[in-house]
Amino acid sequence: MASLYVHFPWCLAKCPYCDFVSYAVSGDGRETIDHAGYADAVLRELTVRSGDAEFGRARIATIFFGGGTPSLWSAVELGRVLAGIRAAFDVDADAEITVECNPTSLDKEHALRLRDVGVNRLSVGVQALDDKELAYLGRLHDEKGALAVLSSVVDIPGLRVSGDLIFGLPDQTAETAQSHARRLADIGLSHMSCYELTIEPGTRFGELAKRGRLPRADDARVIESFLAIDELLTSRGLRHYEISNYARPGQEARHNLGYWRGEPYVGVGTAAYGFLRAPNDDAQGAHGFRYRNEPLPAKYMQHTPLSATGAEAEPLDAETMLRERIMLGLRMADGMNVTAAEKDLGVTFMTKERTKDLAWLLEKGRVVRVDEGGDVLLSIPKESWLFANDTAARLF
Amino acid sequence: MSTPQSRIRNFSIIAHIDHGKSTLADRILDITGAVTEREQKAQFLDKMDIERERGITIKAQNVRLKYQAKDGEIYQLNLIDTPGHVDFNYEVSRSLSACEGAVLVVDSTQGVEAQTLANVYLAIDTGLEVIPVLNKVDLPSSDVDKTKEQIEQAIGLDCSTAISCSGKTGVGVPDILQQIVEKIPAPHGNPDGPLRALIFDSWYDSYRGAMVMVRVFDGTIKRGDKIRFMATKTDYEVIELGSFQPFPVALDEIGPGEVGFVAANVKSVHDTNVGDTVTHTLESRRATQALPGYKEVKPTVFAGIFPTDSSDYPALRDALEKLHMNDAAFSFEPDSSEALGFGYRCGFLGLLHMEIIQERLEREFNLDLITTAPSVVYHVWTTAQEMVIVDNPAKLPPPQLVDRIEEPFVKMSIHVPAEYVGAVIALCQDKRGLQTGMQYASTDRVIISYELPFGEVLFDFHDKLKSVSRGYASMDYEFSGYKAGNLAKVDMLVNGDPLDALSIIVHKDRAYARGRALAEKLKEFVPQQQYEVAIQAAIGGKIIARETVRALRKDVTAKCYGGDISRKRKLLEKQKEGKKRMKQVGNVEIPQQAFLAILKVDA
Numbered sequence: 001m002a003s004l005y006v007h008f009p010w011c012l013a014k015c016p017y018c019d020f021v022s023y024a025v026s027g028d029g030r031e032t033i034d035h036a037g038y039a040d041a042v043l044r045e046l047t048v049r050s051g052d053a054e055f056g057r058a059r060i061a062t063i064f065f066g067g068g069t070p071s072l073w074s075a076v077e078l079g080r081v082l083a084g085i086r087a088a089f090d091v092d093a094d095a096e097i098t099v100e101c102n103p104t105s106l107d108k109e110h111a112l113r114l115r116d117v118g119v120n121r122l123s124v125g126v127q128a129l130d131d132k133e134l135a136y137l138g139r140l141h142d143e144k145g146a147l148a149v150l151s152s153v154v155d156i157p158g159l160r161v162s163g164d165l166i167f168g169l170p171d172q173t174a175e176t177a178q179s180h181a182r183r184l185a186d187i188g189l190s191h192m193s194c195y196e197l198t199i200e201p202g203t204r205f206g207e208l209a210k211r212g213r214l215p216r217a218d219d220a221r222v223i224e225s226f227l228a229i230d231e232l233l234t235s236r237g238l239r240h241y242e243i244s245n246y247a248r249p250g251q252e253a254r255h256n257l258g259y260w261r262g263e264p265y266v267g268v269g270t271a272a273y274g275f276l277r278a279p280n281d282d283a284q285g286a287h288g289f290r291y292r293n294e295p296l297p298a299k300y301m302q303h304t305p306l307s308a309t310g311a312e313a314e315p316l317d318a319e320t321m322l323r324e325r326i327m328l329g330l331r332m333a334d335g336m337n338v339t340a341a342e343k344d345l346g347v348t349f350m351t352k353e354r355t356k357d358l359a360w361l362l363e364k365g366r367v368v369r370v371d372e373g374g375d376v377l378l379s380i381p382k383e384s385w386l387f388a389n390d391t392a393a394r395l396f
Numbered sequence: 397m398s399t400p401q402s403r404i405r406n407f408s409i410i411a412h413i414d415h416g417k418s419t420l421a422d423r424i425l426d427i428t429g430a431v432t433e434r435e436q437k438a439q440f441l442d443k444m445d446i447e448r449e450r451g452i453t454i455k456a457q458n459v460r461l462k463y464q465a466k467d468g469e470i471y472q473l474n475l476i477d478t479p480g481h482v483d484f485n486y487e488v489s490r491s492l493s494a495c496e497g498a499v500l501v502v503d504s505t506q507g508v509e510a511q512t513l514a515n516v517y518l519a520i521d522t523g524l525e526v527i528p529v530l531n532k533v534d535l536p537s538s539d540v541d542k543t544k545e546q547i548e549q550a551i552g553l554d555c556s557t558a559i560s561c562s563g564k565t566g567v568g569v570p571d572i573l574q575q576i577v578e579k580i581p582a583p584h585g586n587p588d589g590p591l592r593a594l595i596f597d598s599w600y601d602s603y604r605g606a607m608v609m610v611r612v613f614d615g616t617i618k619r620g621d622k623i624r625f626m627a628t629k630t631d632y633e634v635i636e637l638g639s640f641q642p643f644p645v646a647l648d649e650i651g652p653g654e655v656g657f658v659a660a661n662v663k664s665v666h667d668t669n670v671g672d673t674v675t676h677t678l679e680s681r682r683a684t685q686a687l688p689g690y691k692e693v694k695p696t697v698f699a700g701i702f703p704t705d706s707s708d709y710p711a712l713r714d715a716l717e718k719l720h721m722n723d724a725a726f727s728f729e730p731d732s733s734e735a736l737g738f739g740y741r742c743g744f745l746g747l748l749h750m751e752i753i754q755e756r757l758e759r760e761f762n763l764d765l766i767t768t769a770p771s772v773v774y775h776v777w778t779t780a781q782e783m784v785i786v787d788n789p790a791k792l793p794p795p796q797l798v799d800r801i802e803e804p805f806v807k808m809s810i811h812v813p814a815e816y817v818g819a820v821i822a823l824c825q826d827k828r829g830l831q832t833g834m835q836y837a838s839t840d841r842v843i844i845s846y847e848l849p850f851g852e853v854l855f856d857f858h859d860k861l862k863s864v865s866r867g868y869a870s871m872d873y874e875f876s877g878y879k880a881g882n883l884a885k886v887d888m889l890v891n892g893d894p895l896d897a898l899s900i901i902v903h904k905d906r907a908y909a910r911g912r913a914l915a916e917k918l919k920e921f922v923p924q925q926q927y928e929v930a931i932q933a934a935i936g937g938k939i940i941a942r943e944t945v946r947a948l949r950k951d952v953t954a955k956c957y958g959g960d961i962s963r964k965r966k967l968l969e970k971q972k973e974g975k976k977r978m979k980q981v982g983n984v985e986i987p988q989q990a991f992l993a994i995l996k997v998d999a
Binding site: 005197198219220243256260271272273275292327328385388390394396 | 951952954955959961962968
């Protein structure tokens with residue numbers, strides 16, 4: 001199984017917390033983007049990527065248009081890219097096809113157009129339902145607008161809708177955070193991603209923090225919010241299936257599950273990352289590669305499909321890939337299948353050191369082990385999710 | 397054939413660090429033609445890298461030179477090199493005993509320093525003829541007259557014939573050689589008496605075993621002789637004799653007054669005690685009286701050395717064994733610490749010696765080590781009036797069983813420009829010193845004498861002395877004995893578990909301040925954990941200071957998708973690396989640096 005990611009590198013504005021590669025377009029801006037030109041470049045890259053022996057064999061189970069703000073892209077051009085993907089790869093008939101949207105570039109008509117070109121899932125960046133908080137986060141929409149957009153798209157047949165929230169803003173109480181989640185659940189969203197506000201280097205918030213000029217929320221309150229959201233959404237029948245994700249059973253983001261299970265992904269578009277398994281006879285001993293495309297849209301469009309599009313490639317050995325599986329797998333409520341990872345990567349999980357560290361984690365209740373049909377499954381119980389990094393690092 | 401005693405001169409060079417001893421020695425080798433230009437690597441006599449880097453001679457190197465004097469005769473000059481640091485005082489005294497004279501090198505831009513004085517007095521007490529030499533006269537800041545005046549006032553040496561020279565340019569060096577021949581007495585041993593040769597250096601050679609450097613006083617030592625080391629009462633057969641010229645040259649015999657090396661299949665340098673006397677085994681040829689001045693060298697400073705990675709323990713043991721083979725003054729025995737696991741308790745002659753060993757272990761053997769705070773040796777009297785020797789604060793008997801603790805004191809002499817006298821006295825008082833004298837070496841240089849607890853000297857005395865005197869003060873000390881002190885052991889506790897490696901013995905007046913400072917320092921090093929961590933300092937059961945490391949409430953990444961995986965994996969890999977360097981004490985993980993914190997506490 002593999003997935004395919006398409007990066008769309010433009011937004012109407014750059015949010016101060018966002019560390020994804022995106023460029024703000026001027027004014028209303030939609031016209032300044034070369035919709036067709038970018039689609040052409042992506043299509044050219046698809047031809048190259050599908051020519052790759054490993055990728056070429058991959059069956060694509062999910063497609064994700066991320067960004068940036070891919071809801072800015074004309075549905076016609078996005079549809080052309082989708083058609084190109086289907087032509088270049090073996091895409092499952094029931095593939096999950098998601099487009100990331102901002103409330104300011106989404107309405108019912110656009111949603112319908114997207115659905116008509118083959119999209120079956122929307123992920124809407126709501127982030128908050130409070131105008132002050134939205135302003136703080138640099139979002140261009142307001143509470144009313146966000147609610148209106150969601151209400152107009154949530155019941156479109158053939159479209160699943162997910163909403164994003166950010167909690168842990170300074171001065172935000174757990175009640176406020178919980179109320180945002182409640183209102184999204186009330187609308188009837190079947191999937192929600194609730195992220196703690198993270199300050200990344202290289203962002204506006206990051207710069208402010210570096211100079212000590214960014215007020216931060218108290219850890220205790222952030223934790224309260226995390227727990228309050230969990231309590232609310234769980235009670236509404238959305239399962240907390242990953243540290244930051246909730247879904248009604250069967251409505252999980254399959255694309256993201258692929259990342260967390262260590263499955264390969266084709267990345268196309270400016271600054272996109274891709275991850276492929278190396279052929280088994282790779283001379284350098286690498287089991288996989290992660291590449292990153294040229295991050296400047298103009299250069300990307302100019303050079304594609306030249307080899308320069310794969311600007312950086314990181315070889316990954318089996319041990320490194322195992323560490324990634326640990327880091328990612330333990331993010332999920334279902335955890336990781338250690339035995340499957342060992343078989344797949346040809347490595348031993350239970351080294352002397354890891355056995356010792358695991359015993360300690362098991363004893364502390366930080367990790368749970370289930371033996372199922374000969375397989376060893378490890379997961380972090382929900383009450384220890386707040387220390388998931390420490391747990392993963394110990395098992396590295 | 398050995399050289400007649402009348403044409404032998406044995407001498408040392410006495411100088412303060414940086415006063416140019418090694419450069420001058422190089423120049424002497426150069427002038428006597430002992431070393432060809434190609435071989436003239438700067439500072440030929442300092443063999444080891446570390447010595448070269450620090451400019452300190454650690455193991456004495458000794459050279460036999462040929463010099464044609466103005467009388468036309470060829471003389472055998474034996475240059476006996478002395479280590480230049482207070483840690484190696486005894487070695488210096490033995491090296492000096494092997495000579496009849498000494499060249500006193502004083503940097504004419506710096507003047508006399510405390511350490512120079514100590515060694516000059518040692519030379520004069522040993523009965524050596526001292527030839528004053530003013531070095532570095534090529535430098536513009538050189539002040540020959542003032543330096544001469546200082547030498548005359550401070551040491552009482554006649555400087556009317558003192559030689560001005562420059563080890564760098566070679567000016568004056570031939571005059572030094574001439575004066576050596578003219579002024580230093582020839583040896584006058586009894587050529588027919590029973591063999592008596594002084595061991596003044598030893599080292600380990602992987603092909604020949606332990607080798608000794610000797611100065612023969614009476615009789616002659618020949619290849620094939622059966623010899624006896626009088627102090628250890630062990631017998632050997634001489635396999636090889638020779639001298640360094642400066643490269644080793646084999647000899648058939650070493651006669652009275654001569655200096656040379658002996659290889660006799662000695663297994664370990666621990667059998668070749670510096671200061672011991674070599675004689676013949678055969679009773680009829682055996683000396684009845686050993687040469688005077690022998691004493692067993694005992695380490696005075698102890699510290700625990702632990703591998704950072706416990707799997708390096710065997711490698712550490714091998715490395716210590718190798719160093720030990722070449723350094724009789726250094727001791728080690730297995731030690732274990734709750735906090736640091738298995739390691740060794742090592743004994744050194746002083747702080748410099750300790751640093752050198754530590755550096756060699758890390759550099760030559762590529763080991764990553766934690767060294768605990770150095771400790772002096774305490775004499776602890778129990779309530780049963782038994783004396784226990786304690787070189788590790790962690791091993792101090794419980795307070796209720798201790799009647800009194802005696803700590804070692806040193807006689808410290810500090811040489812300092814007059815303007816810093818106040819500051820130096822204040823420092824010595826602060827270190828619990830007792831002033832025993834003050835003397836003007838010249839109008840603007842003062843020698844201050846103090847009795848100081850050695851433990852205080854170890855702590856940070858030298859650094860402080862340098863800082864209060866802007867680097868101008870120099871110090872020298874010798875042990876003076878043990879005195880009872882109002883001492884207490886301060887333990888550091890982490891969530892109630894003792895960090896045995898951080899225990900210190902301090903004067904009770906200081907215990908609170910030191911305990912508090914240590915707790916504060918530790919707090920900086922102990923990372924947040926998932927629970928609150930209490931860092932406490934305690935004397936016996938009594939807590940004297942407490943710091944709290946607040947609990948870490950969360951450690952989780954909000955988002956992790958396709959583009960983030962490599963970066964976030966690397967962050968966790970780093971986190972893992974950090975964990976590897978931590979020691980688990982009870983429930984708390986403590987990074988290695990925390991164990992060094994104690995060395996950096998200012999209180």
